[in-house]
Amino acid sequence: LNDFNYDDVYQLDVDLINSNLNQLLNKHENQENVVSQAMRYCILNGGKRLRPVLALEFCKACGKKPEHALPFACALELIHSTSLIQDDLPAMDNAPMRRGQPACHVKFGESVTILASDALSIMAFEVIISDDSLNKFTALKAAKTLVNAIGVDGLVGGQTLDINNENNPIDINALKKIYYMKTGILFHAVAEMGCIAAGASQKKIIAAKNYAEKIGLAFQIVDDILDVTATSKEIGKMPMGDVKRKKTTFPSLIGLDQSRQLVTQLTNEAIDSLETFNQNKIEFLVEFAKRLEARQH
Numbered sequence: 329l330n331d332f333n334y335d336d337v338y339q340l341d342v343d344l345i346n347s348n349l350n351q352l353l354n355k356h357e358n359q360e361n362v363v364s365q366a367m368r369y370c371i372l373n374g375g376k377r378l379r380p381v382l383a384l385e386f387c388k389a390c391g392k393k394p395e396h397a398l399p400f401a402c403a404l405e406l407i408h409s410t411s412l413i414q415d416d417l418p419a420m421d422n423a424p425m426r427r428g429q430p431a432c433h434v435k436f437g438e439s440v441t442i443l444a445s446d447a448l449s450i451m452a453f454e455v456i457i458s459d460d461s462l463n464k465f466t467a468l469k470a471a472k473t474l475v476n477a478i479g480v481d482g483l484v485g486g487q488t489l490d491i492n493n494e495n496n497p498i499d500i501n502a503l504k505k506i507y508y509m510k511t512g513i514l515f516h517a518v519a520e521m522g523c524i525a526a527g528a529s530q531k532k533i534i535a536a537k538n539y540a541e542k543i544g545l546a547f548q549i550v551d552d553i554l555d556v557t558a559t560s561k562e563i564g565k566m567p568m569g570d571v572k573r574k575k576t577t578f579p580s581l582i583g584l585d586q587s588r589q590l591v592t593q594l595t596n597e598a599i600d601s602l603e604t605f606n607q608n609k610i611e612f613l614v615e616f617a618k619r620l621e622a623r624q625h
């Protein structure tokens with residue numbers, strides 16, 4: 329009997345994540361504070377929730393209930409959303425639209441936006457250290473993974489290189505490095521934290537990270553492709569942003585066709601790296617990779 333329905337599973341995960349994020353935001357008093365309002369605006373605004381869903385699904389692929397990974401999943405989405413808020417600031421990509429709505433700084437101004445992004449990343453660690461259902465050792469391991477992924481050797485460092493990349497032609501290896509740091513490493517953390525929540529073996533963690541690294545790069549290349557091929561209605565952000573900022577991207581470096589081929593190759597490699605997992609537990613992860621490859625938004 330196989331009653332697997334990808335969309336239903338995805339929606340159940342999203343509901344779990346959204347209701348938890350909502351509770352976390354409600355926990356804080358000072359609801360009238362404009363920074364609280366900006367935080368809510370940035371989190372409860374219809375992100376795809378790819379990273380937290382993937383964290384829950386890795387936990388499931390390792391044989392545990394998704395709820396075990398829920399605090400980590402929420403922390404990952406909070407960090408991801410923070411990175412988007414900062415990424416859109418005038419001093420960064422200067423992007424006016426995000427998730428189909430005015431970017432945070434357009435709606436609330438820059439000072440509130442900077443403070444909201446700070447508060448949201450602090451909240452990410454609050455979730456991990458104050459959830460009583462979590463084993464303390466597990467929480468510490470997850471926090472360490474997240475810290476390594478988002479600091480100056482990870483996301484922050486990658487975003488720095490990305491800004492330096494404007495008006496400054498670079499080669500494919502330099503671009504791959506930037507993409508690993510600004511995007512791929514967070515997918516690494518997603519995979520690892522999902523597995524940690526399930527108490528998985530090192531062997532599974534390595535396989536999960538291989539998968540995540542491939543889909544992370546594929547994901548950012550598709551983001552680049554959509555920047556030059558999609559409409560603002562489809563992607564919820566202004567297209568041609570990379571062109572305007574004169575960034576080197578995969579389409580600008582190797583063209584659209586080769587970029588698409590590379591995405592397909594990375595997707596297949598990602599799926600192949602799931603061999604270590606129990607084959608009846610990876611249906612979702614296989615489909616997830618395929619959907620990322622074909623995504624239009």
Ligand code: IPE
Nearest residue numbers: 375376377378427511548551
């Ligand atoms: C956009 O990420 C930023 C990149 C790393 C390319 P998503 O496409 O996952 O954004 P949301 O969360 O769905 O808005």
Ligand code: IPE
Nearest residue numbers: 411412415421423510511551
């Ligand atoms: C985003 O890359 C990477 C982050 C860490 C936020 P982009 O700058 O291409 O993301 P979008 O296109 O604005 O979502």
Ligand code: MG
Nearest residue numbers: 415420421490
């Ligand atoms: Mg950017």
Ligand code: MG
Nearest residue numbers: 415416421423
């Ligand atoms: Mg951007």
Ligand code: MG
Nearest residue numbers: 551552555570
């Ligand atoms: Mg982009």
